Amino acid sequence: xxxxxxxxxxxxxxxxxxxxxxxxxxxxxxxxxxxxxxxxxxxxxxxxxxxxxxxxxxxxxxxxxxxxxxxxxxxxxxxxxxxxxxxxxxxxxxxxxxxxxxxxxxxxxxxxxxxxx
Amino acid sequence: xxxxxxxxxxxxxxxxxxxxxxxxxxxxxxxxxxxxxxxxxxxxxxxxxxxxxxxxxxxxxxxxxxxxxxxxxxxxxxxxxxxxxxxxxxxxxxxxxxxxxxxxxxxxxxxxxxxxxx
Numbered sequence: 369x370x371x372x373x374x375x376x377x378x379x380x381x382x383x384x385x386x387x388x389x390x391x392x393x394x395x396x397x398x399x400x401x402x403x404x405x406x407x408x409x410x411x412x413x414x415x416x417x418x419x420x421x422x423x424x425x426x427x428x429x430x431x432x433x434x435x436x437x438x439x440x441x442x443x444x445x446x447x448x449x450x451x452x453x454x455x456x457x458x459x460x461x462x463x464x465x466x467x468x469x470x471x472x473x474x475x476x477x478x479x480x481x482x483x484x485x
Numbered sequence: 486x487x488x489x490x491x492x493x494x495x496x497x498x499x500x501x502x503x504x505x506x507x508x509x510x511x512x513x514x515x516x517x518x519x520x521x522x523x524x525x526x527x528x529x530x531x532x533x534x535x536x537x538x539x540x541x542x543x544x545x546x547x548x549x550x551x552x553x554x555x556x557x558x559x560x561x562x563x564x565x566x567x568x569x570x571x572x573x574x575x576x577x578x579x580x581x582x583x584x585x586x587x588x589x590x591x592x593x594x595x596x597x598x599x600x601x602x603x
Binding site for chain 2: 411460
């Protein structure tokens, strides 16, 4: 069983379209994240949710909107896609309650490669 | 703001040799974790090793070990007996943990591309 799964793995679309990436974790973690990895491989956090509540919201365009229907799911919707949105988007989760076996570690999904033409 | 610096964009090592990847970080926090993640061509992010800032003893995981110098804010990764499967991007990362149980996300360095020469 995949611990953190993202769909789709690959997404090719035209500029101006709206697209969504879905993420699910079966680890029972209370915190989920979206990271963007650009063409130079730099990883930067975009959003973080803890028990469905937004706790980290970095400076990203308003066209990006996360949504967490429950603590096991965190989806990313992108409106009016631009060329610069082309990247690999990683979902991750962590369990940060004291007493957990490995506090602090993030578990990553396999990434979703978005290509905007 | 916390920053993580990896000064080596690319490193190359002969198979079976030892290589050290450097990482420095800047923080005013006292309680934090440091990580090395590996990203092979499959692009999966894999945890290699982690270090709690309050622990003086350097973490080790089989062929992987760290040299954690808290005062110098340095966290290098040593890979012994390098294997072809070690070829990947290696990212140093930092994370603040708060006493109330919350935490920031991971802050990553820009990565070091490790090449293993057969």
